[in-house]
Amino acid sequence: MAAYALRRLGQGVFVLALMSLLVFVGVYAIGNPIELLVNPEADDAERLRAAHALGLDKPLLVQYGLFLLHAAKGDLGRSFVYNIPAIQLILQRLPATLELALASTVIAILIGIPLGLVAGLKPDSWIGRSIMAGSIMGFSLPTFWVGLVLIMVFSVHLGWLPPNGRGQTVSLLGVPVSFLTLDGLRHLAMPAVNLALLQLSLLVRLTRAGTREAILQDYVKFARAKGIPMRRVVGVHVLKNILIPIVTVTGLELGSVIAFAIVTESIFAWPGTGKLLIDSINQLDRPVIVAYLLVIVTIFVVINFVVDLLYSLLDPRVRLGSAPAC
Amino acid sequence: MLRTIRIATVALFASLLAVGAAARDREVTIGLQAAITSIDPHYHNLSPNNGMLQQIFEPLIRRDENMKLVPCLATSWKALDDLTWEFKLRKGVHFHDGSPFTAEDVAFTLKRVPNVPNSPSSFATFTKPIVDVKIVDPYTIIFKTATPHVLLPSDMAAVLIVSKKNGENATTEDYNSGKAAIGTGPYKFKEYVPNQRVVLTANYGYWGGEEPWDKVTFKILSNPAARVAALLSGDVQMIENVPTADLAQVKKDKRFHVVDKVSNRVIYVHMLQENDKCPPGVTDKSGNPLPHNPFRDPRVRKALSIAINRDAIDQRLMEGQAVPAGQLLPDFFFGTSKKLKPAKYDPEGAKKLLAEAGYPNGFALTIYGPSNRYINDEKIAQAIAQFYSRIGIDAKVQTFPSSVYFTRATKLEFGYMLLGWGTESGEQGSSLRSLLATHDPAKGMGVTNRARYSNPKLDQLIEQAMETIDDKKREALIQEAAELAMGDTALIPIHYEVSNWATAAGYRYTPRTDQYTLAMDLRPAH
Numbered sequence: 001m002a003a004y005a006l007r008r009l010g011q012g013v014f015v016l017a018l019m020s021l022l023v024f025v026g027v028y029a030i031g032n033p034i035e036l037l038v039n040p041e042a043d044d045a046e047r048l049r050a051a052h053a054l055g056l057d058k059p060l061l062v063q064y065g066l067f068l069l070h071a072a073k074g075d076l077g078r079s080f081v082y083n084i085p086a087i088q089l090i091l092q093r094l095p096a097t098l099e100l101a102l103a104s105t106v107i108a109i110l111i112g113i114p115l116g117l118v119a120g121l122k123p124d125s126w127i128g129r130s131i132m133a134g135s136i137m138g139f140s141l142p143t144f145w146v147g148l149v150l151i152m153v154f155s156v157h158l159g160w161l162p163p164n165g166r167g168q169t170v171s172l173l174g175v176p177v178s179f180l181t182l183d184g185l186r187h188l189a190m191p192a193v194n195l196a197l198l199q200l201s202l203l204v205r206l207t208r209a210g211t212r213e214a215i216l217q218d219y220v221k222f223a224r225a226k227g228i229p230m231r232r233v234v235g236v237h238v239l240k241n242i243l244i245p246i247v248t249v250t251g252l253e254l255g256s257v258i259a260f261a262i263v264t265e266s267i268f269a270w271p272g273t274g275k276l277l278i279d280s281i282n283q284l285d286r287p288v289i290v291a292y293l294l295v296i297v298t299i300f301v302v303i304n305f306v307v308d309l310l311y312s313l314l315d316p317r318v319r320l321g322s323a324p325a326c
Numbered sequence: 327m328l329r330t331i332r333i334a335t336v337a338l339f340a341s342l343l344a345v346g347a348a349a350r351d352r353e354v355t356i357g358l359q360a361a362i363t364s365i366d367p368h369y370h371n372l373s374p375n376n377g378m379l380q381q382i383f384e385p386l387i388r389r390d391e392n393m394k395l396v397p398c399l400a401t402s403w404k405a406l407d408d409l410t411w412e413f414k415l416r417k418g419v420h421f422h423d424g425s426p427f428t429a430e431d432v433a434f435t436l437k438r439v440p441n442v443p444n445s446p447s448s449f450a451t452f453t454k455p456i457v458d459v460k461i462v463d464p465y466t467i468i469f470k471t472a473t474p475h476v477l478l479p480s481d482m483a484a485v486l487i488v489s490k491k492n493g494e495n496a497t498t499e500d501y502n503s504g505k506a507a508i509g510t511g512p513y514k515f516k517e518y519v520p521n522q523r524v525v526l527t528a529n530y531g532y533w534g535g536e537e538p539w540d541k542v543t544f545k546i547l548s549n550p551a552a553r554v555a556a557l558l559s560g561d562v563q564m565i566e567n568v569p570t571a572d573l574a575q576v577k578k579d580k581r582f583h584v585v586d587k588v589s590n591r592v593i594y595v596h597m598l599q600e601n602d603k604c605p606p607g608v609t610d611k612s613g614n615p616l617p618h619n620p621f622r623d624p625r626v627r628k629a630l631s632i633a634i635n636r637d638a639i640d641q642r643l644m645e646g647q648a649v650p651a652g653q654l655l656p657d658f659f660f661g662t663s664k665k666l667k668p669a670k671y672d673p674e675g676a677k678k679l680l681a682e683a684g685y686p687n688g689f690a691l692t693i694y695g696p697s698n699r700y701i702n703d704e705k706i707a708q709a710i711a712q713f714y715s716r717i718g719i720d721a722k723v724q725t726f727p728s729s730v731y732f733t734r735a736t737k738l739e740f741g742y743m744l745l746g747w748g749t750e751s752g753e754q755g756s757s758l759r760s761l762l763a764t765h766d767p768a769k770g771m772g773v774t775n776r777a778r779y780s781n782p783k784l785d786q787l788i789e790q791a792m793e794t795i796d797d798k799k800r801e802a803l804i805q806e807a808a809e810l811a812m813g814d815t816a817l818i819p820i821h822y823e824v825s826n827w828a829t830a831a832g833y834r835y836t837p838r839t840d841q842y843t844l845a846m847d848l849r850p851a852h
Binding site: 030031032033035036037038039040041042043044045046047049050053054078080081082083084089092144148151152155156159162163164165266267268269271275276279281282283284 | 361363364369370371372443444445446447448450451498499502519520521522545546547548549551552555556558559560561698727728729730731732733734736747750756760767768769770773774
């Protein structure tokens with residue numbers, strides 16, 4: 001177990017180093033930040049001064065070396081645009097993104113799995129068919145459009161929910177969270193639902209497929225023959241056996257929802273990291289892009305690790321460390 | 327049981343609605359398009375920052391909504407000779423902390439401007455010409471320049487005065503946190519959350535009289551559809567830059583009021599003419615490079631200008647949010663010539679000119695443009711391509727996000743490029759100098775001349791204008807330079823962007839030509 005964790009850590013550090021190099025080369029290939037930052041009326045002296053101030057006058061490899069040197073000391077650099085340490089800029093916004101991602105995942109699980117079970121148990125009933133039809137909609141409607149429709153209906157026409165921003169926050173163990181206040185919940189509702197839609201549809205389909213397969217297995221027939229009530233058969237025997245693919249997908253989806261909630265965040269002006277990333281890419285604010293991707297890669301590594309741990313809890317046959325890690 | 331649930335539900339919705347309707351009378355929320363990158367007025371010379379910070383800090387000379395210079399912290403100014411400027415300062419002005427404003431603060435500001443660490447775009451451009459500052463008395467200050475510097479008053483409109491008492495040793499962080507964000511302006515700093523919001527409160531002791539708002543919240547809503555939705559739902563009382571697609575709908579709605587004004591930003595085309603080599607993106611119709619650079623022939627440039635139907639672009643594509651351009655600034659600005667009108671659409675004339683220049687069958691041309699920088703930039707490029715196909719030019723369009731586009735344009739990788747230019751000084755001399763003077767960045771001449779257009783006669787006129795302190799004589803020189811450059815089709819002006827603002831019906835905004843969104847220009851409608 002310890003050896004397994006250590007090996008995963010080693011892989012993680014390697015991925016982080018590779019990632020930062022790619023971003024450095026990538027941003028360098030896209031364009032010169034000075035072009036976007038300096039006022040166009042500025043003369044040569046001003047351009048040189050700005051390049052020097054931001055460390056952009058050095059060769060790329062020297063810039064990367066300096067970055068690694070500082071990163072080893074825990075300093076990921078300052079945003080070109082805001083002159084604020086990049087990591088601070090990200091950590092300020094990370095709670096908002098995590099909260100949104102978790103809220104949408106919870107919504108997806110709480111609604112998706114039961115619906116999937118129903119659809120799987122009664123595939124030919126009208127309810128089963130409408131759930132499947134609904135999940136197709138969830139897949140195919142573009143997020144930005146659904147977000148705008150939600151705003152049009154609930155903010156503009158009905159006036160029930162605020163159209164943008166994050167509500168009042170309270171501090172929970174030092175982290176600002178908004179789901180504990182009424183105002184916060186009102187702000188959270190629409191973006192969370194909007195973000196949950198895709199995940200939810202995915203979970204419905206996965207659960208349905210799993211259920212349909214499991215329900216035909218011998219152990220289910222045997223359990224029913226033994227006289228165990230249907231509720232217990234589904235809730236314990238079936239659910240436990242179909243949970244592994246669901247946990248994997250939920251874990252991966254959580255990662256991508258954290259990393260790429262960009263569309264939802266920009267439509268609802270949610271002050272999260274996705275919006276920060278897009279703005280930073282547009283302005284070639286390299287320290288922020290690098291720091292952001294490093295944080296996200298770390299989150300992915302951690303989530304995958306946790307998913308692996310969950311496997312071993314769900315399925316006692318899985319032994320961590322015995323199989324070659326992939 | 328059911329009844330309890332029903333009552334609880336009703337109560338819940340009622341409370342939700344009550345919170346939603348909590349916009350109080352003297353509080354206003356405004357939706358902005360672009361992020362404010364700092365509260366330090368000398369950190370980043372960026373239009374959204376410059377607008378926002380004008381509400382907290384003030385310059386010696388202010389620009390009104392037409393960018394005319396009007397007294398602010400200075401009551402009057404004059405050139406004592408070609409190298410000496412005297413500013414008389416306003417008496418009885420106090421900073422937000424109660425300390426009086428004097429010449430010491432002005433001298434301190436000029437010292438601070440070039441020394442802001444890590445500044446990505448410094449204001450030193452505006453203070454560099456001043457080589458010496460002399461405080462005559464607390465309300466009189468004299469600036470000395472090394473060479474005649476006609477734009478000095480205009481430059482002083484870009485430099486916001488900070489307090490010496492609070493600003494000494496203050497870092498950009500101290501401004502962002504509010505510790506040093508102490509100015510003389512009509513609003514006081516309350517809160518700054520990067521890329522999210524800025525909150526200001528009224529400065530009740532303001533020398534220019536009290537503002538109608540106790541508290542102003544600026545929200546950053548960069549997504550245009552989200553910005554419109556925020557206005558429609560009553561979450562904000564004003565937004566800037568209603569997208570052209572939604573404009574008609576918002577205008578029709580009685581609950582809102584839309585104002586617009588032509589801006590100081592011209593959309594134009596630069597054509598690379600550095601040497602006689604065929605420029606990138608230009609070939610004959612079978613894809614081989616042309617023997618000469620067609621853009622060096624003024625007849626070709628003129629043909630490419632008159633082949634564009636500017637009225638069609640502005641009426642249909644821009645929904646009226648643009649005004650056809652014949653020079654670099656709308657003609658109410660300093661140094662513009664009334665003689666310069668937008669080129670008349672004349673495809674037949676264009677064909678004739680191309681034939682005269684030796685291209686009777688046209689050539690193939692790639693139009694390069696940015697894809698997210700100016701209003702409808704990509705569509706404008708496509709429209710131009712269509713007009714060119716009518717005069718026998720095979721035109722295609724290639725656009726890039728601005729992060730890629732401007733780097734490549736500066737490296738001269740484009741032959742025919744769509745660009746925009748906002749003239750912050752408000753006089754045409756400075757735009758001619760940046761865009762069309764011979765490229766010599768060490769001297770500050772032609773710094774953004776990506777066409778490498780070069781005309782010694784024009785250079786001479788611009789240089790002469792830049793040394794002529796007398797406004798009347800200078801204006802005549804700039805007009806002559808503009809007529810020369812536009813007569814030669816040194817670049818192709820397409821249109822001036824029109825900026826718009828939408829408010830709830832109970833509010834009125836005085837639109838500004840510098841595209842700033844200021845609480846001072848927002849009033850309750852009576």
